[in-house]
Amino acid sequence: MRGVVLGLAAVVAVGAAAEPRRQKLDIGREATAHEIAGWDIAIRPGRGLPPGKGTVKEGEALYLERCAACHGEFGESAGRWPILSGGSGTLSSHDPVKSIGSYWPYASTVMDYIRRAMPYGNAQSLSNDELYAVTAYVLYLNDVIKDEEFELNRENFAELKLPNEPNFIQDNRESAEKEFWKDPCMANCMPGEARIAGRARTLDVTPEAGKGPKVE
């Protein structure tokens, strides 16, 4: 009898190693709604907005107090901190400026990001009403909201559209760049001798200049 039981156990063990595990392991415990609510701060297009409201005017006062020191009074940036506005019409130029107004596809992203990460160094400190107000003001700086008296809230948020939304495409490298799958050339691959066309030194990127490209 005992031998039979052991034999069965061995069969089960072998099966478990060979196949994807189907049985639950019973590790961890159920998360409560209360626990989840404390950490679930994500907002996405059409979903996740907290209750609350705030006007552009209220947002302006808040922004000047808690954001402008880094991002500039009009979102133009103070020093090397990120810009929050400007740049429309520049995306296909030699010097594209990617701001909320010129580049970002969704307004929900603005609210989500401020909620989780700003103000820098004091994240998750804004109340829901403050969040609506400062988001409204940042969108006002980007000409997405045009009326100073506008009150942003959970109900009217979905009406906000950012102009660059249609200009995002899915990753198409595997079709658009399919010529990169090839039999590589091994000899006399290019005519003539190689000529140096650019050097790191001629650009002379000095730290003081502060004009180098930014890591994003």
Added chain:
Amino acid sequence: MASTERPSKLSRRAMLGGLAAAAPATGGSALARGPGNPANQPPNVPDWSKYLGEGVAVRAYGKPSQHEAHVVRRDVEWLTASKESSVSFTPLHELDGMITPNGLCFERHHAGIAEIDPADYRLILHGLVDKPLIFTLDDLKRFPRVNRAYFCECAANSGMEWRGAQLNGCQYTHGMVHCVMYTGVPLRLLLAEAGLKPNAKWLLLEGGDAAAMTRSLPLEKALDDTLVAYRMNGEMLRPENGYPARIVIPGWEANMWIKWLRRIEVGDEPWHHREETSKYTDLLENGKARRFTFVMDAKSVITNPSPQAPLNHRRGFTVLSGLAWSGRGKVARVDVSLDGGRNWQTAQLDGPVWDKALTRFYHEFDWDGRELLLQSRAMDATGYVQPTKAELRKHRGVNSIYHNNGIQTWHVKTSGEVENVEVG
């Protein structure tokens, strides 16, 4: 003896030029080292052969030799406004093999390093699941686990080079990549534990740092090879790499590898968060931008010689060394050119070739002391061939910032000094 003639003037020049001016770069180890002290060299007997050294456990957690103190991560101060949202680069030119030492893995934080007490660590898994779960670190460690080495490359690696050669050192042009052996739980086991609803398609991964970093991850990848890792190279993750737990998404851009992982939400659509809209989307010449460009294309770089590691021996037998990797699978082959891409020879891959991991290559040649234009070209198991920078720009323009995997050129001068250049 030729080998003791260290070109000290060269090292100064190397430090004053180009990027070396932009960052406190010391050169390679060979540059930093002088001819030494004859009293320690044959026929003399040095002190370390006579007297007792430090005993055991004096160095309870061992560190590299004091003579290797220049082998460190470095940043480029002008790149960012604050050190807490910035990047430091791996000194690739000082390393060999394919595993990066933990203390040298490049860093990219968005709100500094979160210092998490493991007793307070919690991971919440919720959303489109049958039963939302909360795990402690001990819970995660109870799950079946796997060991896998993967490269982790920031999509902005080489991002400063789109418009032309700019940074003089592979630490800066290519140092946002590292490769360690992770120990962790396959994410699919955690998802199975919670039970997925039929409409589950995307995951949101969220960090516990002060940026609460988030990225959306397609469910297929989560069920494939994604890990929740808690160890690197055997020891617990370093705080700068996400202690006590991070996501590992083999072959995909490092920004998605959320550190200090605190929450996984299962959903039906992507979240379109800041790191996948404002950032980590690739702006093309026509003003359109590619999004969800997760996979890292095959890439390689010659780490030695390189601007921080000149060819000090001037001529004779030379081992050229480099790294190759691909987000689509194993590296199949690496070719090397000494003449700026006119002619190529296949390099030797050495050590294990792992899936989606750094792979080491060597090319041995006799240097006749003439100028060289060194290039390497990786190919992966899918047949993808690393493009030239010109080929890449033809498709993407120069505004993309991300995913620059173009072929790198190093100009070796007759002096042995090396510069980052582009060839026409």
